[in-house]
Amino acid sequence: MTTLEKLFNPAQRQRLYQAIPTRYSCRSYVGAPSTADWASLGYAAERFALPGARLLLHTVSPDIFTGIVLGYGKITGCTTIAVLAASIATPHSRIHAGILGEAFCLEATALGLGTCWVAGTYKKKQLALPLQADETVLSIIAVGVPEKATPPDARKRKSxxxxxxxxxxxxxxxxxxxxxxxxxxxxxxxxxxxxxxxxxxxxxxxxxxxxxxxxxxxxxxxxxxxxxxxxxxxxxxxxxxxxxxxxxx
Ligand SMILES: Cc1cc2nc3c(=O)[nH]c(=O)nc-3n(C[C@H](O)[C@H](O)[C@H](O)COP(=O)(O)O)c2cc1C
Incomplete structure (x- = not known):
């Protein structure tokens, strides 16, 4: 198992850093990633592993996403997700999961895909996954071809x-x-x-x-x-x- 400092090779580090400003929560999709992009994401998901956390790629029905929470619209048109699973007993597994999930989002952004972390607005019962006994799903990440290629102009961020x-x-x-x-x-x-x-x-x-x-x-x-x-x-x-x-x- 790798450590955080060795998780990214130099080229990947640069690519993902450059993707940071263009990543945003995309909630409207017009299709699944191409076969080549899905294969790249599968490779990344396998490579991105830290103790107690892992990513599994999965196809879903778009009706897995549910209604509006705090004004965020329902996710539409998305049929592909990454599932973020953590073995809660492993020290720092939740932190490790956050690192891996975001690395996945940035990898997808670098491929021109849209992503959205979704921890609340989906039907958990609709996920039938081969998890280990001590694993739990912390969040899913919607991924796909975004309806709009550009992120919204204004980001609401603390100073x-x-x-x-x-x-x-x-x-x-x-x-x-x-x-x-x-x-x-x-x-x-x-x-x-x-x-x-x-x-x-x-x-x-x-x-x-x-x-x-x-x-x-x-x-x-x-x-x-x-x-x-x-x-x-x-x-x-x-x-x-x-x-x-x-x-x-
Ligand atoms: C751990 C986590 C869980 C989230 N869960 C949801 C969710 O259930 N539904 C949703 O629409 N957005 C969800 N989001 C997206 C956030 O609302 C979004 O990241 C935040 O508003 C900042 O906007 P931005 O991602 O466009 O910069 C989640 C984000 C994170 C990091």
């Missing part, structure tokens, strides 16, 4: 001041790039529960413990934006933060 502690202008340029990549990450009901802080010896990326999936998504964006050598540490979210790296040079 960097609200998600970063201290004066971000004093941070090294690389960490400002990391903060900007985290800022546009997707999160459940767009809560953006992240908090970043640069201390004397650590760059901390934290979130409330119940939002570990969203934290993993932010960690994926942060990892893709980091250039200096680093090692991620994951904590319990109680005595220590959920994620940090030693301060970058």
């Amino acid at each position: 960097l001041d609200r998600i970063c502690k201290g004066d971000i202008l004093l941070w090294p340029q690389e960490l400002r790039r990391v903060a900007e990549a985290v800022q546009i990450a997707p999160s459940a009901i767009n809560l953006q529960p992240w908090e970043m802080e640069l201390t004397a010896d650590r760059f901390i990326l934290n979130a409330p413990e119940r939002q570990q999936l969203d934290l993993g998504i932010a960690v994926c964006h942060a990892e893709l934006a980091m250039e200096s050598p680093h090692v991620w540490h994951f904590g319990d979210g109680k005595r220590e933060p959920l994620a940090w790296v030693r301060a970058l040079p």
Whole structure:
């Protein structure tokens, strides 16, 4: 099993980082990925594995998606999904799942496909999957040919001041790039529960413990934006933060 720092090869790292600004939650689809794209996504889904988390590709009936939650429209025209399964007993499996799911979304975005994380607005009973006994489905991800190729103009995001502690202008340029990549990450009901802080010896990326999936998504964006050598540490979210790296040079 690989580690986060080795999850992406250099070409993939660059491709996925470049896909960050164009990813958005697509809720209208006009078709499934081509056979070639589906095969590429299958390869990515197999390659993207971290302890306790994995992605399974699946075809579904479009009526698996349900109604409107908090004003978000129902997903239409989508017949292909990735299922994000986690073995909850494995340490940090929810964070790992967030990382893998978002890497999958960015891979699909780089192929010109639309994606949408869907943890709530689908019929869970309609998914019949060969899961292991200790696995649970944390979310599905809709994927397909988007009706519109371009993302919406305005993204509703918290300012960097609200998600970063201290004066971000004093941070090294690389960490400002990391903060900007985290800022546009997707999160459940767009809560953006992240908090970043640069201390004397650590760059901390934290979130409330119940939002570990969203934290993993932010960690994926942060990892893709980091250039200096680093090692991620994951904590319990109680005595220590959920994620940090030693301060970058
Ligand atoms: C873990 C997670 C779960 C989500 N669940 C749903 C969902 O059930 N239904 C839905 O329409 N959107 C869902 N979303 C999409 C978010 O609403 C969306 O990412 C957020 O509003 C930001 O918009 P953007 O992705 O276009 O940048 C989910 C996103 C995440 C990260």
